Amino acid sequence: MIKVTDLSKDYGPVEAVKSISFEIQDGEIVGFLGANGAGKTTTLKMITGYLVPTEGKIEVNDLNIIDDTHEIQKQIGYLPELNPLYTEMRVYEYFEFLAGIRNITGRPFKDALARVVENCGLNGVIHKNISECSKGYKQRIGLAAAMIHDPKILILDEPVTGLDPNQIVEIRGLIKKLGKEKLVFMSSHILQEIQATVDRIMIIHEGEIVANGTSDELMSNFMGNVLLNMEIKGGGVESIEHIQAKLPSVKFISMEDLNGIQHVQFEYDKGQDPREELFRYAVDNNWSILKMTPHTTNLEDIFRDLTTEGDINA
Amino acid sequence: MLNIRMVFRREMLGFFNSPMAYIFLVIFAVVNGYFFTNTFFLFGQSDLRTLFDIVPLVYLFFIPAISMGLIARENNIGTMEIISTLPLNTYEFVMGKFLAGFSLILLGLAATSIHFFTLMAVGTNVDIGAIFSGYLGLALMGATFTAIGVYSSSVTENQVVAFIIGVFVVLVFYMLDKTLIFVPHSLAGLVQFLAVDYHLSNISRGVIDSRNLVYFFSMIGFFIFLTIQTLEVRRWK
Numbered sequence: 001m002i003k004v005t006d007l008s009k010d011y012g013p014v015e016a017v018k019s020i021s022f023e024i025q026d027g028e029i030v031g032f033l034g035a036n037g038a039g040k041t042t043t044l045k046m047i048t049g050y051l052v053p054t055e056g057k058i059e060v061n062d063l064n065i066i067d068d069t070h071e072i073q074k075q076i077g078y079l080p081e082l083n084p085l086y087t088e089m090r091v092y093e094y095f096e097f098l099a100g101i102r103n104i105t106g107r108p109f110k111d112a113l114a115r116v117v118e119n120c121g122l123n124g125v126i127h128k129n130i131s132e133c134s135k136g137y138k139q140r141i142g143l144a145a146a147m148i149h150d151p152k153i154l155i156l157d158e159p160v161t162g163l164d165p166n167q168i169v170e171i172r173g174l175i176k177k178l179g180k181e182k183l184v185f186m187s188s189h190i191l192q193e194i195q196a197t198v199d200r201i202m203i204i205h206e207g208e209i210v211a212n213g214t215s216d217e218l219m220s221n222f223m224g225n226v227l228l229n230m231e232i233k234g235g236g237v238e239s240i241e242h243i244q245a246k247l248p249s250v251k252f253i254s255m256e257d258l259n260g261i262q263h264v265q266f267e268y269d270k271g272q273d274p275r276e277e278l279f280r281y282a283v284d285n286n287w288s289i290l291k292m293t294p295h296t297t298n299l300e301d302i303f304r305d306l307t308t309e310g311d312i313n314a
Numbered sequence: 315m316l317n318i319r320m321v322f323r324r325e326m327l328g329f330f331n332s333p334m335a336y337i338f339l340v341i342f343a344v345v346n347g348y349f350f351t352n353t354f355f356l357f358g359q360s361d362l363r364t365l366f367d368i369v370p371l372v373y374l375f376f377i378p379a380i381s382m383g384l385i386a387r388e389n390n391i392g393t394m395e396i397i398s399t400l401p402l403n404t405y406e407f408v409m410g411k412f413l414a415g416f417s418l419i420l421l422g423l424a425a426t427s428i429h430f431f432t433l434m435a436v437g438t439n440v441d442i443g444a445i446f447s448g449y450l451g452l453a454l455m456g457a458t459f460t461a462i463g464v465y466s467s468s469v470t471e472n473q474v475v476a477f478i479i480g481v482f483v484v485l486v487f488y489m490l491d492k493t494l495i496f497v498p499h500s501l502a503g504l505v506q507f508l509a510v511d512y513h514l515s516n517i518s519r520g521v522i523d524s525r526n527l528v529y530f531f532s533m534i535g536f537f538i539f540l541t542i543q544t545l546e547v548r549r550w551k
Contacts (some may be wrong), residue, residue: 011551045395048399049398049399050395050398050399050549051549051551052549052550070401070402070403071401073399073400073401074401076399078396078399080392080395080396080399082392084391084392084393084395084396085391085393086324086328086393087391088328088331088332089324089327089328089331090331093324093327097320097323097324098396098400100316100317100319100320100323101317101320101321101400101401101402102400102401103316129331145396
């Protein structure tokens with residue numbers, strides 16, 4: 001479990017993280033979403049003990065990061081941003097080094113090596129120089145390096161940056177698999193990536209957490225009006241005005257007549273779905289409804305709203 | 315202790331996986347060998363004094379070159395972040411780095427022992443004691459310069475900058491006793507005590523005095539301490 005309370009970090013006069021608080025339970029996969037420079041990496045660096053917080057408290061499995069840095073670091077696997085690697089080493093030498101520092105040598109190391117090779121699909125490259133590996137393999141090596149000691153907590157800073165779509169799907173699958181038994185806290189500035197992988201999303205903007213919840217929760221909290229696209233045959237401008245009068249919750253936006261088919265756009269409040277009434281109205285008036293598609297605000301829009309305005313609160 | 319060994323091992327692997335170590339060892343041997351054998355047969359003296367005179371000069375550039383990457387490179391490629399988030403103490407990291415650099419110097423020194431065997435073969439009345447103390451002095455000086463190099467490598471992420479700082483600091487300590495005539499009389503003793511060459515020449519003469527040993531060990535300790543502080547402070551920034 002990770003528990004962060006009133007955490008702040010200043011770089012000189014710049015406040016990178018402003019008094020944020022959150023909790024992550026074991027077995028959760030949490031995505032940390034924010035634009036570049038929002039404070040994601042700084043927060044992760046503090047949780048892993050690379051940076052010391054200016055203020056606030058970080059507890060990992062009831063240990064405090066200031067007093068028990070090494071104890072916490074033993075329980076965490078960390079993949080830093082940009083995945084730095086000792087390119088002059090061979091893959092297994094690198095794992096041997098990391099495992100050695102974590103006191104895993106001999107038989108246990110062989111088992112650990114077999115586990116990460118299996119998990120991360122590193123079979124073909126284990127004896128290669130890291131510099132000879134492709135970007136996708138390097139990313140997997142970084143991930144494997146974070147898992148060599150089988151940590152309870154995985155902290156991944158932008159784990160799929162720079163990978164091609166196939167590799168992204170692979171890494172995503174791997175993270176999901178790992179998330180079944182571990183706490184995974186991963187950051188990203190790409191929404192789709194987070195949405196496809198995590199149980200819960202936290203959005204950080206200018207050092208403050210502006211949203212925190214499952215993607216459904218975020219949708220229902222932040223969703224504004226719903227746009228309804230309709231294609232109607234047999235109606236006219238007058239009848240549209242009738243609709244307005246009969247269903248005041250529906251707001252008429254636009255209408256276009258293309259080859260006798262009216263393309264109409266309405267807007268309505270998310271709580272007041274008028275589609276049934278619209279349908280009945282159409283039947284009563286002998287219209288044919290060819291299409292009726294509500295366009296809900298998606299997470300993408302919410303993310304954009306939250307990280308450009310910054311004044312919308314959960 | 316185990317962790318120091320792991321850092322040390324990784325560093326040595328790094329040295330020998332790249333051309334670095336080989337280039338260093340070969341050039342170190344060639345340069346020293348050239349300057350030593352050049353005059354050895356002319357002088358006709360059964361000692362290694364020319365070797366012991368040339369090695370410190372070679373050190374001036376070679377040791378900063380070996381140690382420039384030790385920490386600066388980790389800062390540069392970002393592996394420092396991995397190191398810092400491992401359950402590893404800063405002193406273990408720095409000691410491992412220092413010992414790796416120092417070991418490479420010792421290997422270079424060991425390669426010069428070929429001249430010792432030449433001497434044993436052609437010379438007469440060889441003073442083994444003087445040769446032993448000469449090597450001891452060179453080893454201590456090498457360790458001191460390595461500590462300085464490790465420190466200069468820790469203050470930057472640019473290896474070239476680390477090299478320049480390293481050469482500069484090493485040069486200052488090397489040149490100190492050559493500036494004695496410009497120094498006020500009251501300070502002369504202090505400046506001389508700080509000069510690395512002064513202590514080296516004492517030991518090379520065969521006088522292994524505790525004052526000289528104290529000097530070398532405190533220099534090493536001081537720069538390693540500075541390195542640890544430099545790295546620790548970074549976390550708080």
